[in-house]
Amino acid sequence: MNNFTFYSPTEFVFGRSTESKVGELCKKHGASRVLIVYGGGSVVRSGLLERVKKALAAAGIAFEEMGGVQPNPIDSKVREGIEIARKFKPDFLLPVGGGSVIDTAKAMAVGYYYEGDFWDFYAKKATAVKALPMGVVLTIPAAGSEGSGNSVITNTQSHVKVGIRYPMILRPKFAVMNPELTMTLPQWQTASGVSDMMAHILERYLSNTPDVQIGDRLAEGMLLAIMECAERVMDNPEDYEARANIMWSATVAHNDTCSIGREEDWNSHAMEHEISAEYDVTHGAGLAVIFPAFLQYGAKHNPHKIAQLGHRVFGIVDSGDESIDAMATAIALKTWFHEKLHLPVTFGQLGIPDPDLELLNERLHRLKGEVLQGYMELDATATMEIYKLAL
Amino acid sequence: MNNFTFYSPTEFVFGRSTESKVGELCKKHGASRVLIVYGGGSVVRSGLLERVKKALAAAGIAFEEMGGVQPNPIDSKVREGIEIARKFKPDFLLPVGGGSVIDTAKAMAVGYYYEGDFWDFYAKKATAVKALPMGVVLTIPAAGSEGSGNSVITNTQSHVKVGIRYPMILRPKFAVMNPELTMTLPQWQTASGVSDMMAHILERYLSNTPDVQIGDRLAEGMLLAIMECAERVMDNPEDYEARANIMWSATVAHNDTCSIGREEDWNSHAMEHEISAEYDVTHGAGLAVIFPAFLQYGAKHNPHKIAQLGHRVFGIVDSGDESIDAMATAIALKTWFHEKLHLPVTFGQLGIPDPDLELLNERLHRLKGEVLQGYMELDATATMEIYKLAL
Numbered sequence: 184m185n186n187f188t189f190y191s192p193t194e195f196v197f198g199r200s201t202e203s204k205v206g207e208l209c210k211k212h213g214a215s216r217v218l219i220v221y222g223g224g225s226v227v228r229s230g231l232l233e234r235v236k237k238a239l240a241a242a243g244i245a246f247e248e249m250g251g252v253q254p255n256p257i258d259s260k261v262r263e264g265i266e267i268a269r270k271f272k273p274d275f276l277l278p279v280g281g282g283s284v285i286d287t288a289k290a291m292a293v294g295y296y297y298e299g300d301f302w303d304f305y306a307k308k309a310t311a312v313k314a315l316p317m318g319v320v321l322t323i324p325a326a327g328s329e330g331s332g333n334s335v336i337t338n339t340q341s342h343v344k345v346g347i348r349y350p351m352i353l354r355p356k357f358a359v360m361n362p363e364l365t366m367t368l369p370q371w372q373t374a375s376g377v378s379d380m381m382a383h384i385l386e387r388y389l390s391n392t393p394d395v396q397i398g399d400r401l402a403e404g405m406l407l408a409i410m411e412c413a414e415r416v417m418d419n420p421e422d423y424e425a426r427a428n429i430m431w432s433a434t435v436a437h438n439d440t441c442s443i444g445r446e447e448d449w450n451s452h453a454m455e456h457e458i459s460a461e462y463d464v465t466h467g468a469g470l471a472v473i474f475p476a477f478l479q480y481g482a483k484h485n486p487h488k489i490a491q492l493g494h495r496v497f498g499i500v501d502s503g504d505e506s507i508d509a510m511a512t513a514i515a516l517k518t519w520f521h522e523k524l525h526l527p528v529t530f531g532q533l534g535i536p537d538p539d540l541e542l543l544n545e546r547l548h549r550l551k552g553e554v555l556q557g558y559m560e561l562d563a564t565a566t567m568e569i570y571k572l573a574l
Numbered sequence: 575m576n577n578f579t580f581y582s583p584t585e586f587v588f589g590r591s592t593e594s595k596v597g598e599l600c601k602k603h604g605a606s607r608v609l610i611v612y613g614g615g616s617v618v619r620s621g622l623l624e625r626v627k628k629a630l631a632a633a634g635i636a637f638e639e640m641g642g643v644q645p646n647p648i649d650s651k652v653r654e655g656i657e658i659a660r661k662f663k664p665d666f667l668l669p670v671g672g673g674s675v676i677d678t679a680k681a682m683a684v685g686y687y688y689e690g691d692f693w694d695f696y697a698k699k700a701t702a703v704k705a706l707p708m709g710v711v712l713t714i715p716a717a718g719s720e721g722s723g724n725s726v727i728t729n730t731q732s733h734v735k736v737g738i739r740y741p742m743i744l745r746p747k748f749a750v751m752n753p754e755l756t757m758t759l760p761q762w763q764t765a766s767g768v769s770d771m772m773a774h775i776l777e778r779y780l781s782n783t784p785d786v787q788i789g790d791r792l793a794e795g796m797l798l799a800i801m802e803c804a805e806r807v808m809d810n811p812e813d814y815e816a817r818a819n820i821m822w823s824a825t826v827a828h829n830d831t832c833s834i835g836r837e838e839d840w841n842s843h844a845m846e847h848e849i850s851a852e853y854d855v856t857h858g859a860g861l862a863v864i865f866p867a868f869l870q871y872g873a874k875h876n877p878h879k880i881a882q883l884g885h886r887v888f889g890i891v892d893s894g895d896e897s898i899d900a901m902a903t904a905i906a907l908k909t910w911f912h913e914k915l916h917l918p919v920t921f922g923q924l925g926i927p928d929p930d931l932e933l934l935n936e937r938l939h940r941l942k943g944e945v946l947q948g949y950m951e952l953d954a955t956a957t958m959e960i961y962k963l964a965l
Contacts, residue, residue: 184818186589191582197835198577394815396802397823400795408787424785427575431834432788440831443822444588 184394184444190350191438193330194357197431199423201361202320205235205277206242209318212356214275218268219248220288222280226322231364235279235320247271255459255466256283256290258338261301264291268315276317282326282335282379285319289334289353292317304347305336311349319358324365324430325376325467327383327437329358337460343550344460350439360434362427366420373420373429374524375467377413380433381406382470384441386452389481389488389558392445402441403495405432410496414523448557451477453550454566457543462535471526472533475517476572482509485559489513530574540570575785575835581741582829584721585748588822590814592752593711596626596668597633600709603747605666609659610639611679613671617713622755626670626711638662646850646857647674647681649729652692655682659706667708673717673726673770679708680725680744696727696736702743710749715756715821716767716858718774718828720749728851734941735851741830751825753818757811764811764820765915766858768804771824772797773861775832777843780872780879780949783836793832794886796823801887805914839948842868844941845957848934853926862917863924866908867963873900876950880904921965931961 194212196204209217217239219232226232227250239246249267252260268276268291278288293311294301303309319329328334332350337343347353365373388402409432415425435441454477455469481489486509493499493512497519502508520526527533544567548555555561561569585603587595600608608630610623617623618641630637640658643651659667659682669679684702685692694700710720719725723741728734738744756764779793800823806816826832845868846860872880877900884890884903888910893899911917918924935958939946946952952960 184589184815184822186592187586189586189588190584192585193581194583195580197580198575201577394819396799397796397819397826400799401792401826402795404791404793404795405788408791411787424575427835428785428788431575435788435792435831440826444818 185392185446187442187444189439189443191330191354193355195330195360195434196357197360199361199363201359202231202234202364203238205318205320205359206238206240206244208357208359209239209244209275209277210242212275212316212318214244214318216271216273217244217246217275217277218271218273219246220252220264220276220278220280220284220291221248221250222252222284226279229364229367231320231322232279235277247273252280252284252287254283255337255344255463256287258302258336261287261290261294261336264288265294265301268295273315276315277320278317279320279322281321281323282328285326285328285355286334286336288317289314289328290336291315292353293347293349302338305338305345311347311352314349314352317355319355321358321360321430322364323368323372323376324433325379327380327433329355329360330434330438333437335456342460342546344456345550358434360430362423362430365426365430366423368420370417370420370525371465373416374413374526375465375471376433377409377429377467377524378471378474378520378526379467380436381409382451382474383436385474386449387442387445387447388492389448390445391558395443395445398441398443398445399491403492405436405441406496408432410519417523417525446557450555450557450561453555454547454569457547458538461543462538464533464535468527468533471520471524471528472530472573473569475513475520475528476569478513478516479510479572480565480569481559482506482513488558540567544570576783576837578833578835580830580834582721582745584746586721586751586825587748588751590752590754592750593622593625593755594629596709596711596750597629597631597635599748599750600630600635600666600668601633603666603707603709605635605709607662607664608635608637608666608668609662609664610637611643611655611667611669611671611675611682612639612641613643613675617670620755620758622711622713623670626668638664643671643675643678645674646728646735646854647678649693649727652678652681652685652727655679656685656692659686664706667706668711669708670711670713672712672714673719676710676717676719676746677725677727680705680719681727682706683708683744684738684740693729695738696729702738702740705740705743708746710746712749712751712821713755714759714763714767715824716770718771718824720746720751721825721829724828726847733851733937735847736941749825751821753814753821756817756821757814759811761808761811761916762856764807765804765917766856766862767824768800768820768858768915769862769865769911769917770858771827772800773842773865774827776865776883777840778833778836778838779883780839781836782949786834786836789832789834789836790882794883796827796832797887799823801910808914808916837948841946841948841952844946845938845960848938849929852934853929855924855926859918859924862911862915862919863921863964864960866904866911866919867960869904869907870901870963871956871960872950873897873904879949931958935961
């Protein structure tokens with residue numbers, strides 16, 4: 184187990200009707216001028232935005248708002264947000280939505296104090312040392328951004344989709360999480376969220392660091408809980424209990440609970456980011472295509488953890504041959520995504536019958552270097568093989 | 575799943591040599607005058623106390639110290655500590671030790687600002703609203719106090735051993751956790767710590783709240799990891815990796831990670847507190863005696879979760895009869911404590927061949943009421959039966 188720091192200071196307020204507390208929570212965390220950030224019309228239509236504003240007003244908090252953040256959030260919206268913020272001068276941000284909205288707010292939070300263009304942080308040309316504090320009202324369990332110090336933004340000019348990670352300054356001060364708000368999510372979005380949170384766990388799980396028993400067992404437990412509850416939600420979207428389990432799992436999947444003391448592997452995420460940056464597909468759906476392919480490749484090249492995953496989570500009987508068991512695990516995950524979550528598991532099913540794999544692969548390595556380090560070393564030939572396994 | 579708040583803001587700095595960072599960590603968390611609290615001679619003999627002082631001095635922090643905290647920490651020591659603190663006027667406390675030392679510091683932290691006697695908080699006659707902040711250098715993985723808002727103190731006059739719980743003000747600001755510091759712990763203390771952390775998980779696991787899949791699975795995963803690593807440490811006390819897994823598990827066992835959205839049951843802890851308050855035995859060893867008896871009683875009266883525990887953690891094959899499987903689970907835990915951890919599992923083995931069960935039971939119900947609520951309703955007849963099962 185490697186040395187590590189674990190710091191997850193977010194106050195999570197979870198359960199029915201908890202959004203009514205957002206005013207007092209903002210106040211408690213020092214807010215007096217709040218900039219609300221949100222996405223499309225659903226938070227307006229559902230009345231959630233009105234309820235949030237009412238709670239802020241009741242707490243005597245001044246606020247301004249910026250809507251219109253889109254899925255796969257983009258740089259130009261961040262710049263618009265920073266401009267609005269610089270006029271309004273908030274002391275607190277309040278994203279109301281899912282990962283795209285929160286990630287946009289995080290980009291605004293670091294960009295607000297920076298003289299240059301915020302993208303410098305994402306291009307790793309500058310390091311952020313200060314950020315506007317924020318609270319979150321979460322509506323989509325998937326990205327885990329409500330508990331993480333991460334943010335992923337797409338640059339529409341360069342088609343680069345990359346993340347920043349500042350756990351010490353970007354973790355939200357609080358997150359209000361009401362599973363009732365997720366009961367009207369379309370099946371597609373629910374399923375894509377489940378795929379995303381499972382990938383967040385697996386990117387940590389697939390590690391060559393030895394003796395990370397506690398992280399492994401926590402990860403396996405979370406996957407078992409998510410899969411059981413996801414199947415229930417697919418059958419009955421209004422199953423509050425299953426929704427609640429999934430919502431909390433998405434947070435824990437990404438707040439580093441199962442990262443403890445190990446190297447992680449985010450190459451599947453990087454490979455998917457190229458797909459969603461180019462074809463604007465839903466991130467979680469892209470992951471359902473890439474992840475099983477990644478595991479299939481791993482069955483040949485580094486089967487150990489994949490086989491363990493199969494034995495402990497997917498009920499794969501130990502054959503004594505890790506490669507065989509890892510391949511069975513890859514197929515079990517692919518089958519489960521497709522049959523239980525009704526997610527695409529090939530480029531064709533994703534609506535990209537003829538993907539430009541050369542372009543994706545070239546951009547991937549331009550961004551990440553000649554060889555991607557992680558659970559497996561992946562050069563351009565390897566990643567191309569994985570992309571092709573997803574055809 | 576019930577509504578809940580999860581708030582674990584402690585910055586955990588984990589791994590080899592991390593105690594060297596204690597000066598900068600104190601500074602970062604706003605300390606300028608630190609009162610160090612410690613226990614017996616081991617932190618002196620090992621040189622740890624010197625290293626801590628050196629780190630504080632290097633960071634330009636003034637400090638004072640109070641040693642001599644004993645296992646099963648007592649009220650008079652807390653009063654002594656508050657007096658020292660009121661003279662020195664620290665802005666930060668720094669317990670260096672295990673749960674007893676940390677719990678004493680927590681009692682001092684709330685008592686410092688209170689005009690009356692600190693015991694009022696433990697007697698539930700007063701509510702603490704303010705506490706001195708603290709950081710922790712942990713040397714014994716067991717109580718989980720480094721990540722919790724809890725403190726347990728024994729009143730030597732009334733023989734009452736009770737806890738307070740203030741997650742919002744008593745969670746340490748940081749915890750330095752170096753598994754190397756635990757490698758010299760005697761086998762007895764290591765084993766008792768393991769029993770304590772497993773009990774912390776099980777007290778949360780044994781709950782009638784339905785649909786807490788994520789908490790259940792996390793709990794089960796932790797138990798599996800702890801048991802594997804505990805066996806390794808029993809064989810080889812200097813197995814750093816296994817020590818590291820155990821140390822982190824003790825923290826997560828008690829920072830509410832697996833409490834999520836459910837009623838908990840702390841009756842086994844309460845029953846043990848009567849034993850250690852009267853006979854001054856090691857808390858974890860007392861739990862190894864009480865817990866299997868508690869589960870045996872549960873096999874008859876509420877077997878569901880105990881059987882699930884057996885199926886998922888102890889490899890008990892599902893017989894279709896939960897009572898039978900729960901009894902098998904109770905015996906499996908008892909056997910494991912005794913054979914693998916070499917812990918006592920009866921009063922006799924604990925060195926109390928003729929315990930005054932009437933006295934323990936009478937005090938228990940005087941403190942906790944006629945019927946203990948929780949996973950099972952326990953009146954005086956029920957708790958007496960459990961005490962007798964531990965003979």
